[in-house]
Amino acid sequence: MRNNLILLLCILFSISLVSALGITPGRTTLDFQPSLVKEISFSVLNSENKDMSVFFDVKGELNNSITLNTGFAEFSSGEEAKSFSYLINLPEKISTPGLHTAEIVVTEIPKDFKQSGSSVGSRLSVVSQLYVHVPYPGKYLELEPQIINAQEDGTVLFLIAAVNRGKLDIGKAKATIDIYSSFGEKVASIETDERDILSGSRIELIGKWTATDISSGDYRADITVVYDGENTNAEKNFKIGESILEIQKIEVNDFKLGGIAKFNALVENKWGEKINNAYLNLIVYNDEDEIMADIKSQTYEVEPLSKINMIAYWDTVGVKKGTYDGKLYLKNEKGSFDRDVTVRVSSDEILVLGISGEVLIEKFKRSNLQTILIVAVVILGILNLLWFIVLRKFILKRKANRKT
Amino acid sequence: MKNKIKNKKMKKMATTIIIEATILFLIIGSLLFLTPKITNVGEQDKITFFKFTNAYAVLVDDNPEFSSPQKIEERAVKLNPGEYYWKAVGILGESEMGNFTIDSEVVINMNINKDVTTIDNEGNTPVNLTKRTGSIISGNMIIDVNDEQEFENGDNLSFEARQK
Numbered sequence A: 001m002r003n004n005l006i007l008l009l010c011i012l013f014s015i016s017l018v019s020a021l022g023i024t025p026g027r028t029t030l031d032f033q034p035s036l037v038k039e040i041s042f043s044v045l046n047s048e049n050k051d052m053s054v055f056f057d058v059k060g061e062l063n064n065s066i067t068l069n070t071g072f073a074e075f076s077s078g079e080e081a082k083s084f085s086y087l088i089n090l091p092e093k094i095s096t097p098g099l100h101t102a103e104i105v106v107t108e109i110p111k112d113f114k115q116s117g118s119s120v121g122s123r124l125s126v127v128s129q130l131y132v133h134v135p136y137p138g139k140y141l142e143l144e145p146q147i148i149n150a151q152e153d154g155t156v157l158f159l160i161a162a163v164n165r166g167k168l169d170i171g172k173a174k175a176t177i178d179i180y181s182s183f184g185e186k187v188a189s190i191e192t193d194e195r196d197i198l199s200g201s202r203i204e205l206i207g208k209w210t211a212t213d214i215s216s217g218d219y220r221a222d223i224t225v226v227y228d229g230e231n232t233n234a235e236k237n238f239k240i241g242e243s244i245l246e247i248q249k250i251e252v253n254d255f256k257l258g259g260i261a262k263f264n265a266l267v268e269n270k271w272g273e274k275i276n277n278a279y280l281n282l283i284v285y286n287d288e289d290e291i292m293a294d295i296k297s298q299t300y301e302v303e304p305l306s307k308i309n310m311i312a313y314w315d316t317v318g319v320k321k322g323t324y325d326g327k328l329y330l331k332n333e334k335g336s337f338d339r340d341v342t343v344r345v346s347s348d349e350i351l352v353l354g355i356s357g358e359v360l361i362e363k364f365k366r367s368n369l370q371t372i373l374i375v376a377v378v379i380l381g382i383l384n385l386l387w388f389i390v391l392r393k394f395i396l397k398r399k400a401n402r403k404t
Numbered sequence B: 001m002k003n004k005i006k007n008k009k010m011k012k013m014a015t016t017i018i019i020e021a022t023i024l025f026l027i028i029g030s031l032l033f034l035t036p037k038i039t040n041v042g043e044q045d046k047i048t049f050f051k052f053t054n055a056y057a058v059l060v061d062d063n064p065e066f067s068s069p070q071k072i073e074e075r076a077v078k079l080n081p082g083e084y085y086w087k088a089v090g091i092l093g094e095s096e097m098g099n100f101t102i103d104s105e106v107v108i109n110m111n112i113n114k115d116v117t118t119i120d121n122e123g124n125t126p127v128n129l130t131k132r133t134g135s136i137i138s139g140n141m142i143i144d145v146n147d148e149q150e151f152e153n154g155d156n157l158s159f160e161a162r163q164k
Helices: A002-014 A368-403 B002-033
Strands: A017-024 A027-031 A037-045 A052-059 A066-068 A072-075 A081-089 A098-109 A123-134 A141-149 A155-164 A170-181 A186-191 A195-197 A202-210 A217-227 A230-240 A245-252 A260-269 A275-285 A291-296 A300-302 A307-315 A322-332 A335-345 A350-353 B037-044 B047-053 B057-061 B070-072 B082-090 B098-102 B106-112 B116-121 B127-133 B136-143 B148-152 B157-163
Touching: A017 A098, A017 A123, A027 A037, A037 A123, A052 A066, A066 A098, A072 A081, A123 B106, A141 A217, A141 A230, A155 A170, A155 A195, A155 A217, A155 A230, A170 A202, A186 A202, A195 A202, A245 A275, A245 A322, A245 A335, A245 A350, A260 A275, A260 A300, A260 A350, A275 A307, A275 A335, A291 A307, A300 A307, A368 B002, B037 B082, B037 B098, B047 B082, B106 B127, B106 B157, B116 B136, B116 B157, B136 B148
Parallel strands: A027 A123, A123 B157
Antiparallel strands: A017 A037, A017 B106, A037 A081, A052 A072, A052 A098, A066 A081, A098 A123, A141 A155, A155 A202, A170 A186, A170 A195, A170 A217, A217 A230, A245 A260, A260 A307, A275 A291, A275 A300, A275 A322, A322 A335, A335 A350, B037 B047, B057 B070, B057 B082, B082 B098, B106 B116, B116 B148, B127 B136, B127 B157
């Protein structure tokens, strides 16, 4: 009897209540237009696929401009998502420039809430935001800096997205980027090109820094954008020299679900020294976020500035078709590189997604073949024209000869 | 005799012209038919699929000027929410430009155990989570994608998640 009671208590304490809710889009952004009337859709996601009810609420300074089509909705376990909408009716004028917001708040309540009229336990809400940008009277620049450590030839790329939130166009905008080490020492200063930015538009100011002979570590970029006599600032921290080994691509050839999958990973050593004990480790998670597979290659020695193929095997007996989250590690004696990946398993194919995605510093150049073909067309065209002229002359001459 | 030679020459010329015209036609045809083309962009399970022909990669950028494009040598990729522009790249150059939007998804999983409540961010965007005890805000934090936060259980707790 006592044992049974202990067991019951253990079961009661180990029970966990799970609740899940989602909404998309998380944000809708608009530029202010006087008296704008617009219907905006959003979806509520029943990500746990259960019977549930939700109620809707509107918050925020623009709440009076929003009319919700419904205040309450019910989901059955088979309904993964449901679409709803709200109507916005903006005033003729909003006197304060800048960002104005409203929020559609969706709160999960028990399925029988309407009958019982009450709920117990913690409540969960998700929000879909409405952002309305009211333009500033003059020129107003917003910055969103992004720094990409491009690694190849040590180039660091500064992408400074600049949005003109003012009513007036900006004629000349140029960024100066001062780079400081973690000791506060200024190590470089670079400038971007000068660009014009139309009212309401977004451009990128691009700066390149070749960080050769620069020691690895933390750095700070102080960004100042000067535009038509005004300026605005931003700051961003970044690292140099983080990754040593890099996965170029990963492929699984000749695969059949239920068999052994052979992963071929092309790995590049970007370091000037040999790297020992390097290996590939792919962890695949199931829908419950549990480890479904832990795939490891043997250890390799990677020569400096060279590429090798790392091979790992996965026995897919019992694995179902689907898309799984995964984590790809490239471990070695100098550290570890990891990347979130998606593993897509079908009956005859495994795709590991999320490996590639290099950022190009230069725009694509026209391919050689295209240039050759264009040159060939031009030459052939000229030749044909010449032939035509010669032939015409020949025919005319012949006709003249016949006449005589 | 002279006319015969001339006729022969003319025939040769005509044959050359026909051969050249055929080559020209083939080249122009290959330029027209082998030029990269974009067909469609789809999304499933948070993965974006690109459909294109005569290309080996796509360029994706968040601005139509393609000032800092991402070169993706896969037909599918996981992208962060946002508005994107894309082109296909083949040996005969680039296709015309297309655009698509990845909507942000705020998805929260709440797991209430004996002592603690765990909140997981299962969406595709970092969230700003507001914790309330009754009507009073008792906490505010950012949770990154696939990250979680633990909270001590209490009475009248509520959690509100919005895109960061």
